[in-house]
Amino acid sequence: MNRWVEAARPRTLPLAIASTILGNILAYVNGHFNWLIASLAILTTLSLQILSNFANDLGDTQNGIDNSNRKVALRAVQTGAISPAEMKKAVYLSAIISFLTGLTLLYFSLQHASLAIILTFLALGVMAIAAAIAYTVGKRPYGYIGLGDLSVFIFFGLVGTVGVYFLQTLEFKISTILPAAGCGFMSVAVLNLNNLRDLENDKKQGKHSIPVRIGKKAGFLYQKFLYILTILSFGLFPMVNTGTPPTFLQSSTMLAAYIPIALLANKLHDKLSPAQIDPFLKKTALITLWLILVFGFTQIFLSE
Template sequence: MNRWVEAARPRTLPLALASILLGNLIALSEGHFSPQIAILAISTTLFLQILSNFANDLGDTLNGIDNQERKVAQRTVQTGKVTIPEMKKAVIILGILSFISGILLIYKSLQNTSFQEIIIFLLLGLLAILAAITYTIGKKPYGYAGLGDLSVFLFFGWVGTCGSYYLQSRIIDYSIFLPASSVGFLSVAVLNLNNLRDIDNDKINGKFSIPVRIGKEKGFLYQKSLYLLAIIFSTIFLGDTTKLNPYSAGIFLIGIFPLLFIYTKLKSNLSSEEIDPYLKKTALSTLWFIILLGISLQLTK
């Protein structure tokens, strides 16, 4: 069991929950909330994140990215703790679990709705499963072309937040894209830290992540801009005259501090070993930021 827990990468799971929690908390602040929908959305997201981690573990080993040169954050297939056939089966199982959970979520959320809405969310779910698998698996994994940032932004930001908000409220509110973008930026920040940590090995083995393309120094500038954009977009959302009051603003500021602390600590001369702890710190700080943003919204009514 320990090897599968390691392969699931528990430190990535808080980040996966951030967008779902935010969408549900915004809906709750507006008087729309079903515990059953929230639970199904959380379970679907966790299955998708673990699926992505398993597929990434398998794909990077098959493509030679995870090799003997990788010394930091070694993977389970790379080290032989999980065999390739075992991980292939695990990817299939997690894909099935993600699909079943997603179907149950759609069934519970979209009763008495149009067929078109059901098809849209079904396609989004299938795309999420496909994106989780093809990030590193296949003849041309899109993650190796530097497109992982865009995928993470869309699915961990817009789809997760706006989708969960709509499933709870059945309301289309374009202002939700502001906080959804904040979650997306912070999710990309975790991915970019991962790529900054692995930049040397990725460069040698043909994985053209954003840091590989623009260099380590500019990669850190990109990293810091992601933190700032996340704070700016959420501030604009919360700063709406119908949402802002001293109490919500104070709680929101407390949520920002951990991100600003990480911002000040990241420098381009950090080694891979020194960068690695900031992945977990950023993931947890993102979850903290989202929870406090959600709490601040509850105080606006």
């Protein structure tokens, strides 16, 4: 059991549910909230993240990315703790579970929606499952050509937040794109740290992640730029949403989330070794969840 728990990468799960929690918070603030829909959305997101982690473990080993040169954050298939055949079965099972939980979510949330909307969300669900697998599995995984950042931004930012908001409210509100984008930027930041940690090995094995393409120094500048975009996205939301600037109390409370991001960014530089970079993945993921919770507090309790 321990090997499967480790392969599921528990430290990635707080980040996975961040966008789902954010979408539910935005729906609650707008007077729409259903606990069953919220719970099913979180369960579906967790299933997709675990599917992605299993597929990543399998694909990176099969394609030679995870090899004997990898010394930090060793993977289950790479080390032989789980065989490729076992992991392949786990990928299939996780995909089925993700599909079933997603289907259940759509059943309870879209009972009064049009057929076009139902088919749209069904297509998004299938695309999310396909994206989780195709990131590293197959002959032409899109994660190896630098498209992982875009996929993470879309699914762990925009779709996760705006999609859950719609499932709760059955309406689209353009202002929700801002915090959704902020959550997406933080998710990309975690992926970029992962790619910065693995840069040298990825370069040798032909995986062209963003840091491999632009270099380590520029990769850390990109990381800090993502943090800046996150703060701007959340900071601008109150004005776009209500047409008025955030209150002093809202702004000062949000500093409790912005300051940890700034302190984290200040510690990141291109002299860090892979082993030194690795802990920042968990820190960024947890800070993302903290950011969502602080934002939710300001919207629920400190709005005029």
